[in-house]
Structure formats: C-alpha cells, structure tokens
Amino acid sequence: VNAGLDIPTVAGGVMEREIAEQPAAWRRLLSQSDAISDAARRIRGQDPAFVMFIARGTSDHAALYGKYLAEVMCGFPAGSWSPSTTTLYGATPRLDRCLVIALSQSGGSPDLVQSLASARRGGALTLAITNDPASPLAAEAELRLDLHAGPERAVAATKSYTAELLTLAVLFGELAGSPIAEVDRLPEWGESVLSAPDGERAIADAAQRFSGDRFVLAGRGYSSATAHEGALKLMETCYVSAAGFSGADLIHGPFAMIDSTVATIAIAPPGRGGDAMQDALLRLRAVGSPLLLIGPGGSAPGELSVSLPREVPETLAPLLEILPLQRLALAISRQRGIDADRPRGLLKVTLTT
Amino acid sequence: VNAGLDIPTVAGGVMEREIAEQPAAWRRLLSQSDAISDAARRIRGQDPAFVMFIARGTSDHAALYGKYLAEVMCGFPAGSWSPSTTTLYGATPRLDRCLVIALSQSGGSPDLVQSLASARRGGALTLAITNDPASPLAAEAELRLDLHAGPERAVAATKSYTAELLTLAVLFGELAGSPIAEVDRLPEWGESVLSAPDGERAIADAAQRFSGDRFVLAGRGYSSATAHEGALKLMETCYVSAAGFSGADLIHGPFAMIDSTVATIAIAPPGRGGDAMQDALLRLRAVGSPLLLIGPGGSAPGELSVSLPREVPETLAPLLEILPLQRLALAISRQRGIDADRPRGLLKVTLTT
Numbered sequence: 269v270n271a272g273l274d275i276p277t278v279a280g281g282v283m284e285r286e287i288a289e290q291p292a293a294w295r296r297l298l299s300q301s302d303a304i305s306d307a308a309r310r311i312r313g314q315d316p317a318f319v320m321f322i323a324r325g326t327s328d329h330a331a332l333y334g335k336y337l338a339e340v341m342c343g344f345p346a347g348s349w350s351p352s353t354t355t356l357y358g359a360t361p362r363l364d365r366c367l368v369i370a371l372s373q374s375g376g377s378p379d380l381v382q383s384l385a386s387a388r389r390g391g392a393l394t395l396a397i398t399n400d401p402a403s404p405l406a407a408e409a410e411l412r413l414d415l416h417a418g419p420e421r422a423v424a425a426t427k428s429y430t431a432e433l434l435t436l437a438v439l440f441g442e443l444a445g446s447p448i449a450e451v452d453r454l455p456e457w458g459e460s461v462l463s464a465p466d467g468e469r470a471i472a473d474a475a476q477r478f479s480g481d482r483f484v485l486a487g488r489g490y491s492s493a494t495a496h497e498g499a500l501k502l503m504e505t506c507y508v509s510a511a512g513f514s515g516a517d518l519i520h521g522p523f524a525m526i527d528s529t530v531a532t533i534a535i536a537p538p539g540r541g542g543d544a545m546q547d548a549l550l551r552l553r554a555v556g557s558p559l560l561l562i563g564p565g566g567s568a569p570g571e572l573s574v575s576l577p578r579e580v581p582e583t584l585a586p587l588l589e590i591l592p593l594q595r596l597a598l599a600i601s602r603q604r605g606i607d608a609d610r611p612r613g614l615l616k617v618t619l620t621t
Numbered sequence: 622v623n624a625g626l627d628i629p630t631v632a633g634g635v636m637e638r639e640i641a642e643q644p645a646a647w648r649r650l651l652s653q654s655d656a657i658s659d660a661a662r663r664i665r666g667q668d669p670a671f672v673m674f675i676a677r678g679t680s681d682h683a684a685l686y687g688k689y690l691a692e693v694m695c696g697f698p699a700g701s702w703s704p705s706t707t708t709l710y711g712a713t714p715r716l717d718r719c720l721v722i723a724l725s726q727s728g729g730s731p732d733l734v735q736s737l738a739s740a741r742r743g744g745a746l747t748l749a750i751t752n753d754p755a756s757p758l759a760a761e762a763e764l765r766l767d768l769h770a771g772p773e774r775a776v777a778a779t780k781s782y783t784a785e786l787l788t789l790a791v792l793f794g795e796l797a798g799s800p801i802a803e804v805d806r807l808p809e810w811g812e813s814v815l816s817a818p819d820g821e822r823a824i825a826d827a828a829q830r831f832s833g834d835r836f837v838l839a840g841r842g843y844s845s846a847t848a849h850e851g852a853l854k855l856m857e858t859c860y861v862s863a864a865g866f867s868g869a870d871l872i873h874g875p876f877a878m879i880d881s882t883v884a885t886i887a888i889a890p891p892g893r894g895g896d897a898m899q900d901a902l903l904r905l906r907a908v909g910s911p912l913l914l915i916g917p918g919g920s921a922p923g924e925l926s927v928s929l930p931r932e933v934p935e936t937l938a939p940l941l942e943i944l945p946l947q948r949l950a951l952a953i954s955r956q957r958g959i960d961a962d963r964p965r966g967l968l969k970v971t972l973t974t
Contacts, residue, residue, distance in 0.1 A: 318719070325870060336703070340706055345700065345715075347701060351869070353693055355897075362698075503875045526966075540709040
C-alpha cells in the first residue's frame with residue numbers, strides 16, 4: 269500500500285499531511301543538493317548581470333524571497349518578468365547576461381512555458397525550478413532543478429513553496445560564494461516549530477479570536493514573502509480578504525483601513541527585517557486589533573505569538589515563519605466548515621492565457 | 622488671492638479638487654515635454670540594458686505601468702528595487718547599464734533617497750521623477766523630471782499619480798523611438814470621462830450598492846496598475862479591505878474568497894489586456910457579486926459600467942481608468958462619513974526606515 273495515495277476523509281486532511289511533510293521534504297532536497305551546486309557553477313560561468321523571475325501565485329512569493337537573496341547576497345538586481353508581457357503583447361525582451369529563473373510546482377502552466385521560451389530566445393540563461401522534472405517548463409529550460417517535494421495534491425501549495433525557498437537559499441548561497449551553513453539544521457527546526465505545544469495553542473487561540481473576514485499581514489525584507497504567502501493561504505482556504513504587505517508599504521496608506529475588527533499578523537523574526545517591523549508593530553498594537561506575532565513574543569499582555577528557534581538566521585526564517593500560518597489557515601477553514609483541500613472555484617494547475 | 626490655497630470645508634473637498642485638476646495638469650505637463658525628450662536622449666546615449674524602479678505606495682503602481690511600457694515598447698526587462706535591500710541590509714547592487722527610475726510625489730522619503738544614492742554608486746544611470754524639482758530625491762539623481770502637477774495636499778495621491786503615468790508614457794515612447802501620438806488627446810479625453818453623466822450615475826450607483834467592506838479589483842497588462850491603485854484609494858479613504866490583482870493571478874487562488882458580499886471592479890478597456898480579462902469577468906459574473914466594469918459595458922443586465930472613449934490606445938487607458946475609481950473612493954468615503962482628505966493614521970510624506 270502506498271501511503272502517499274491514501275485520500276484522507278477529514279476536511280483539509282491532504283493539506284494537513286502536506287504541511288507535516290515539509291521537514292522530511294527539506295531533508296530529501298538537501299541530500300540531493302549537488303544538483304543545485306552544479307547549476308550554480310554553470311550560472312557563474314556565464315557571469316549574469318541581473319536576475320528575472322517568472323512565477324505566479326505562491327511561486328511568485330518564493331520569487332520575492334529569491335529577489336532579496338539575489339540582491340543582498342549577490343548584488344544582482346532582480347525583478348519579476350510579467351508573463352503577460354509575452355503572452356498578451358508578444359514582446360521580445362533583450363536578455364543578454366540575464367539569468368531567468370522560472371518557479372512552478374507543476375511546471376505545466378502554458379503562460380510560464382511561453383515566457384521562458386521567449387526569455388531564452390532573448391538571450392537569457394534559463395533555469396526552471398519545478399516539482400516535476402518531466403514538466404514542459406523543465407523541458408524548455410537550459411538548467412533545471414527538481415524540488416523533490418513529492419506529489420502535492422492539495423490545491424493550496426505548502427511543501428512545494430518551502431522547497432522553492434530552500435532551493436533558492438542554497439542556490440544563491442552558492443552563487444554568492446558563501447553558502448548559508450545553517451540550511452542543514454532546517455529540517456530539525458521545522459520539526460520543532462511544527463511540534464511545539466506553545467505554537468499549537470497560539471494557533472488554536474488565533475483561529476478562535478480571528479472570527480472576522482478581514483486580515484492584514486505584514487513583514488519586512490525577507491519576511492515580506494511570508495506576509496504575501498500567508499495572505500494567499502487565508503484567501504484560498506478560508507474565503508476571507510487577506511492582504512500581505514511590506515511593513516513599510518503598510519504605513520503608506522493601507523494602514524488607514526485597520527480597526528479592531530481586522531485581524532493582524534506581524535512577522536518579525538530576530539534580525540534587521542524584524543527590527544524594522546517594530547514601528548508598524550507599535551502602530552498595530554495601538555489600534556487594538558487582534559494580533560498574532562510570528563517572532564519573539566509578547567511585550568503586550570495577552571498577545572498571541574509563535575516563536576522561532578533563536579539561532580535561525582534571518583535569511584532562512586521565511587521557511588519556518590510560514591509553517592504556523594499554513595496551520596492557521598487550515599484551522600480557520602475547518603472552523604468555518606470549508607474543505608481546504610478543495611477550495612471553491614480553483615484548480616491545482618491554472619491555465620492562463 | 623491664490624485659489625490653490627483655499628481649504629475647502631466640505632469633507633474630501635481637497636481630493637475632489639485635485640481629481641478635477643488632472644486634465645489641466647496633463648496639459649501643463651505636455652506643454653513642457655521637451656524636458657522628457659532631453660532626458661530620453663541622455664538615456665539612449667548610455668544604452669541601458671535594463672530598468673529598475675524605486676517607489677512606494679501609489680508611485681509603485683505607476684512603476685508597474687512603467688514596467689509594461691519598458692518591456693513591451695522597449696524590450697527592456699524591468700524590475701522594482703526594494704528600498705529595504707539598501708536601507709536594511711546595506712546591499713550594494715551592481716548596476717552597470719541599468720537605468721534606475723525613482724518615482725515619488727514629494728521626493729522627500731529618506732529611504733528612496735538612500736536607495737537612489739546606492740544605485741548611483743553601483744553604476745546606474747539615475748532619473749528622479751518628482752512633483753518637487755527641489756526635493757532631496759531630485760537633487761540626488763543625475764537626471765530629473767518635474768511632474769508639474771502643482772501642490773498636492775490630499776493624503777490620497779491622485780493628480781501626481783496620473784502625472785507619473787503620463788511622464789512614463791512620453792519617456793518610454795521616446796526611448797522606443799515611437800512616441801505615442803495620442804498623448805496629446807489625453808486632456809480632452811480626461812475631461813470627457815470626468816464630465817460624462819453616464820459615468821457619474823454609475824459611480825453614484827456603485828457607491829450605493831457597494832455597502833460592504835470587502836473589495837476586489839482586477840485588470841490585466843497595463844491595466845493591472847489601475848487595479849492596484851484603485852484598491853489603495855479605497856483602503857486609504859474608505860477604510861475597507863480592497864485588493865488589486867492581475868486577472869491572471871486572481872484565478873490562481875484569491876478567487877476562492879469572492880462571494881456575493883464582495884464588491885468587484887473589473888478593468889477591461891479595449892485591447893489585449895481587456896480581452897484577456899474576459900475569462901475572469903465571466904467567472905466574476907457567475908459568482909453574482911456586485912460588479913463595476915471599467916470598459917465597454919454591460920453584456921449582463923443591470924451591470925454598472927463606465928466607458929472610456931473608443932479611440933484610447935491600451936497603453937494610455939490607465940490614465941483614464943483610474944479617474945472613475947478615484948471618484949468612487951471619494952463618493953464611498955463621503956457616504957461613510959469619512960473625510961478623505963485626512964485619513965486616520967496617515968501622513969502625506971511617509972518617513973520609512
């Protein structure tokens with residue numbers, strides 16, 4: 269019997285299992301990271317001047333994390349290529365000395381394949397990072413990396429997202445010539461975050477307190493990816509309005525909409541991004557919204573928080589920060605009688621023109 | 622007496638006046654577009670390979686529009702530089718052959734000034750587009766362009782946004798060697814959109830129907846900027862949750878959250894972006910949400926729509942599409958007893974670390 273093919277009968281059972289599988293998936297990916305080192309060697313040989321990501325949805329949040337790695341660790345300016353530029357307007361970019369990285373769980377979206385093909389014709393070095401090495405997207409790229417996440421069946425992506433983050437962390441560490449040594453500890457840290465009773469209690473409490481349908485999430489720097497991805501999980505599986513912001517953008521305008529009926533989630537791990545979140549955090553506390561803090565907790569009495577292991581470097585924190593948010597989305601979906609495995613109106617592979 | 626210094630006593634009166642001033646501001650900008658041509662000449666002389674924008678908030682939505690112009694009209698790959706990369710992590714980008722364009726109404730945000738200075742040290746050709754040629758941001762850049770929008774006093778940016786769009790449209794037309802001839806008709810088109818009784822009625826009706834606190838806006842291609850900027854106006858001035866999406870991203874996940882209690886706004890002007898919105902539009906109609914369509918109207922009976930002049934090229938449509946959304950935000954804010962000129966918790970110039 270192949271346990272991976274069991275279809276759980278409980279609502280959100282597939283998503284629950286895939287969330288739990290993440291530390292094992294990371295271990296598997298790390299045991300095969302030679303492929304990432306090889307890709308890094310090939311990329312260095314071409315001496316790229318800048319990086320463009322091609323991605324949509326969850327993978328586009330991984331790209332946002334990758335953008336910080338590229339810019340901060342490697343000094344590469346990095347941007348996102350809009351597939352519409354190619355698919356709607358037929359533009360032919362000039363991409364000499366550009367590394368184009370396409371990220372996609374399925375590797376099956378025609379618009380991504382078409383954009384990657386266009387980038388390659390435009391002179392870019394192309395790399396596809398997918399969960400299916402036999403996918404059309406992987407076939408189209410000069411370099412390809414497998415996420416090794418195993419089949420992902422829930423519509424809401426979880427383990428493929430963190431496998432994308434991990435692949436990017438290893439890749440850009442190699443490209444910078446300074447690999448992030450702590451990657452090897454991630455599986456153990458992930459297990460501890462997923463099994464900590466404190467965290468579990470905070471998530472259950474937050475699922476109770478967050479009974480409205482408006483959410484705001486904020487993080488700075490590397491953790492801005494977590495804010496966006498956490499918001500998407502909540503939208504997909506709980507049918508609420510949830511918006512992810514950089515803490516800096518939040519105070520430029522969206523902040524006005526927050527009152528005590530809006531649930532807020534602040535991602536503020538130790539490090540410069542978390543430090544820079546303190547201003548936004550103070551303002552959120554002043555509004556009196558229900559708040560969940562991801563990071564060293566609770567100067568405010570009664571505040572809900574999920575801590576991360578102290579030694580986690582800021583560059584890797586996004587892999588751990590998203591775990592409680594995936595579980596929060598699942599917990600809220602169950603409370604509202606939604607089957608997170610089958611959100612209304614969505615398909616696992618989206619075909620976009 | 623300087624009429625520009627009158628402080629209207631009616632709530633949102635400053636925002637109302639600044640919305641109405643847009644066609645005149647465009648005319649003023651176009652009459653001084655030689656400066657844009659000169660900047661384009663200087664830029665072409667340096668033969669940039671790619672473009673990075675530095676901006677936050679409303680100006681970042683202008684940058685999204687600029688990204689499409691750069692990629693589609695000029696074949697330049699284009700991205701956004703995160704100020705945090707510089708201000709939090711002290712990264713030094715390598716930016717030879719990069720054109721860096723900073724966009725800011727005030728030109729006064731220290732994080733943008735610091736990012737632009739860092740880009741210049743990294744070898745970029747720098748251009749600042751601001752509404753204050755004496756601002757610190759303009760002083761820091763090698764090239765500078767004035768928006769000529771006149772003082773903008775409402776916290777919610779309106780005329781400075783469309784002046785940024787127009788400056789970018791003229792600039793990239795020049796850089797592509799194929800100026801968009803129709804820019805000269807924009808002031809007249811803007812006047813007709815602002816004065817059309819049909820549009821006014823649709824906005825008043827939408828303000829009545831959209832009585833909830835959750836909004837979703839969607840557009841494709843050039844018009845995705847309109848979706849994001851329209852959402853920000855609603856968040857700032859009506860205190861609602863409003864999210865702007867590319868129509869393609871919407872159906873990747875956020876779509877699940879939409880039910881008949883969520884107000885939806887589809888931006889679908891004539892052209893390829895509007896054509897590509899039809900799939901998302903059909904789905905939105907099927908959900909039965911209250912819908913406002915910006916574009917050729919109403920296959921669905923009773924549907925609210927605001928049309929744009931037929932001859933507007935897709936590249937310029939965003940300047941006109943945002944006008945009814947600015948007015949909708951103002952109308953809803955008034956209905957809810959909010960003074961749109963003074964949103965809670967916001968300042969006109971945001972100081973970010």
